Amino acid sequence: MSHKPSQNQQAKKTATSSPDLGTRLSNASRRQWVWFAVWGVATILFSLWVGSPWISLFILLFFDIYITKFVPWSFWKQSKNSTFRKTMEWVDAILFALIAVYFINTFFFQNYQIPTSSLEKSLLVGDFLAVSKMSYGPRAPITPLSFPLAQHTMPVVGGKSYIDKPQWKYRRLKGFGEVKRNDIVVFNFPTGDTVALNQQGTDFYLLSKYNPNGSAGVRSDKRTYGEIVYRPVDRRENYVKRCIGLPGETIELKDDAVYIDGTRLPNPRLSQHNYMIHTDGTIISPDVFKELAVNKGDYLKYDAYGQIVIHSQDLTGADSLSMAWNRLYPRNGNNGRVYFNIPLTDGMVEQLKAKPFVWDVIKEKEQPGQAYYYPLNYETGWTRDTFGPLWIPKKGATIHFDSDTDFKVAAYERCIKNYEGNDFAYRDGKVYINGQPADSYTFQFDYYFMMGDNRHNSADSRVWGFVPEDHIVGQPMLIWLSLEKDNNWFNGKIRWKRLFRSAKIPA
Template structure:
């Protein structure tokens, strides 16, 4: 048999190798993006100065747990996700990306991935007094990136708003608490006065709206209850730009299961206030922020 008879087979093998290489490369990207790393764009000033508008950040999704992807790769279509491995617990001052479940907040907040700093851990009591934060009655140091913009319209507009858990009308954006962060195993006394506070968490942990209130009688899945045992750990988060941030003061505690990952570094940064013409592009780049680690 002549050598020419083998040429088509060689070409087919080459094409097969290219296809397999491309498939492996694509699957590797899916695994990295879906399980280990995420890329996010900062669009608000709530985390200034650690993160500012126009920063693009990498998030370590595997910092606390390893989960299967919750979206079909490179599409907005959601798919069921489950935890493969639990790793480390989130720590104070970690800057994290998370989502808020529809049972916990208004649906207007469930569409977004949020980024804030963890301030209080499960079981701790947090209180804000002007520019100071107290954990279990002891003042903690604010990170160097924290800012207080006294001239912010947000600060004045939110000064008289009701805050979570709507306990005291005297609370303000800079005078808040004390509030105890729920942790797994806590027993909560339930009554008609506080059911509005705990009902979202009970619904979230139950995966449905099983609480019913009729006068002074509160039922859970059809049975009267006077107490409830917390099933998950929660965290209290704040934005570094303390007077321009919608955070746990407004939407409540963040469940550990809803934390996507820890912000790792800024991989790209461009000033959105500068026009994006060809020449403006280079002026808009913020080289001093690129590769900056986030603490």
């Protein structure tokens, strides 16, 4: 015997059932339709920009959020438990903020703090920059699953801030322009692919070069070096330098002057070099250095007892040969006092020379094999001041291994192997790429030559080589905060005059 529901039961079922699609569409307010239209148009435009039609499927998500509401996205708002509602309000706000920050950080802007003096006096240690990713086109995520605002390490708790897989291929979206000469550029540190966690401030490849057992010795000595980790391209440390050489050009330094394709390139207006300051024996006071805007770390050193002292040398009793070697000469039997490794701009040099107690200000010269360890130094004897000529690889250009093979291998092996993902070997004067003998190679990326304005205190392309195009992050646009590390909060910690200034410092 069949059982039919009563009229009251049918009415109750109809009253409690969800409205159909037509009812939901007719019940949607004008405000809901406006918000859906805004997000729908934004999704379509973003899909066209990125070049992925799959992104347009998010329109269906927004249609349900604002119009149909089949999925109870805000179910927690109906809960009678006030604690649960408050908790979910925070969770909802935090999730929205994280998604928004991830989106903005990936495609539009990123914060960056200047950690070293390599660009002084153009950009200062303690400058906080807003870096535009639109300047050169944002790079589509290579390691998409990562925590917002953390480059490679989770704040406070430590550990990796990203998940290794999936790894997407490099692709750059349309931007406002391309990298130009003298642009200040933020990029991922090219040789930061492998890192010793206990010594992250030192290039792993330099650590391996100095270890008697090479990279195997570094990997086995966990007490000294810690764990050895690999970082994907977009998770490597961020660096900032000035672009000096462009793809396809030949760069050369002669006596610290830069030449591009044989034409001399003027030094940046605020570039610095290391000088010796020779005085009549007078100790230069901290006030004089402060007046010159020389950082404390540039003239203060530690003595054998750990005490901070002004780094200078009394030349009384110094032999004439060592003084002449450094181009220092006594006056009236007085050898004077000398300060070493003081970074100065041309303007600062003139200010010092005007001091009555200063005899001379002499630019320091680096000797071959002294301080810079770009791999080519071992082949050529180049220094930071005398370097090149060196051709910068260009996408689509081909090099041939029919002459100067040792030099070309030293110059371009890392590009071919590490950046463009080929197996590379060099045996008995013959190059093998992906297991096959190779007489030539065609580059897949454009490369750039980066240098710091603080020319004698900058680890840059003279040290670790070229910057591939897939490592380019963006261009600094604005200094939104600047903190002086030598001062406290009540005595000039904030450099007010630098706030909200353009970070596009011309050369």
